Amino acid sequence: MTQFATATPPRGNTSCFTEQNFNRLLVTMKDKTYPEGTHLFWEGDFSDKLFFVKRGRIKLTKSTDEGKELILYMYGRGDMVGQADPFFSSKHSFTAEVIEDSEIGIIEQKDLEIMICQHCDFAIDFMKWMGIHHRLTQTKFRDLMMYGKPGALCSTLIRLSNTYGEKQGDNILINKKITHTDLSNMIGATRESVNRMLSDLRKKDALEYVNGMILIKDLVMLQDICHCELCPNEICRI
Structure with a gap:
C-alpha cells in the first residue's frame, strides 16, 4: 500500500465507497504529477482509465466547433474523474484540463474490471458512484435549461x-x-x-x-x- 493510502485520504465524490473498497482503489493506483495547463485526457481519447485527484484541481470541458468552451465539472482533492465504462471500449466525450499543479492516482480499466469481478461489495459501491455522477449531470442540465x-x-x-x-x-x-x-x-x-x-x-x-x-x-x-x-x-x- 502506498504512503498516501496509510494516511487519512480525502473523500470527495468517492465518499460512497466504504473504507475497505476505497483502500482497494488506492492500492491499485499509479501516481503521476501533472503541472498546471496540462491535460489528463482530450475529447476523443480512448476511455481506459479513471483518475483520482490526490492534490490539485481539474476542470472538465466541452468545446464547440466555434471554439466556445463549456465547463461541465470542477474536480478537487478526493474526487475521481473519468468516463466509467468498464467492460466496454469507449472514447471520452470531454476534455480534462489541469488548472492547478496536481498529483493524480491513475486506475487502469483492466484493474477496475478485476475488482468489480472479484468483490461484489466493490461493484455495488462503484454503481453508487456512477449513480451520483448521473444525478449530478441531470440536475446540472435541469438548472441550465429550465x-x-x-x-x-x-x-x-x-x-x-x-x-x-x-x-x-x-x-x-x-x-x-x-x-x-x-x-x-x-x-x-x-x-x-x-x-x-x-x-x-x-x-x-x-x-x-x-x-x-x-x-x-x-x-x-x-x-x-x-x-x-x-x-x-x-x-x-x-
Whole structure:
C-alpha cells in the first residue's frame, strides 16, 4: 500500500465507497504529477482509465466547433474523474484540463474490471458512484435549461458555495477566485450578461465581492431564483 493510502485520504465524490473498497482503489493506483495547463485526457481519447485527484484541481470541458468552451465539472482533492465504462471500449466525450499543479492516482480499466469481478461489495459501491455522477449531470442540465440564465447562474453560485464555501456568520464565502469568464463558461452565457446578472444580485444585496472572491449574503434569494430543490451536497456541487 502506498504512503498516501496509510494516511487519512480525502473523500470527495468517492465518499460512497466504504473504507475497505476505497483502500482497494488506492492500492491499485499509479501516481503521476501533472503541472498546471496540462491535460489528463482530450475529447476523443480512448476511455481506459479513471483518475483520482490526490492534490490539485481539474476542470472538465466541452468545446464547440466555434471554439466556445463549456465547463461541465470542477474536480478537487478526493474526487475521481473519468468516463466509467468498464467492460466496454469507449472514447471520452470531454476534455480534462489541469488548472492547478496536481498529483493524480491513475486506475487502469483492466484493474477496475478485476475488482468489480472479484468483490461484489466493490461493484455495488462503484454503481453508487456512477449513480451520483448521473444525478449530478441531470440536475446540472435541469438548472441550465429550465430557468434561464439567471437561474443557471444562481444554481452555479450555490454549487460553488457547497464545493468551496466557508461559513462567515450568516454569509458564505466562496474561497476560490472565480472569474466572470469562468462563470460564463459554466452556464453557456456571454461574459457581459454574467456581469449584468452579478451586478443585479449585488444591488439586491444577495452577494458582494471580498478580495476578489464572492460572498453570498442571501442564499435564500438565490435558491428562489433557480427554484432550488435542496439536493444533497454530493449532488449540488460544481
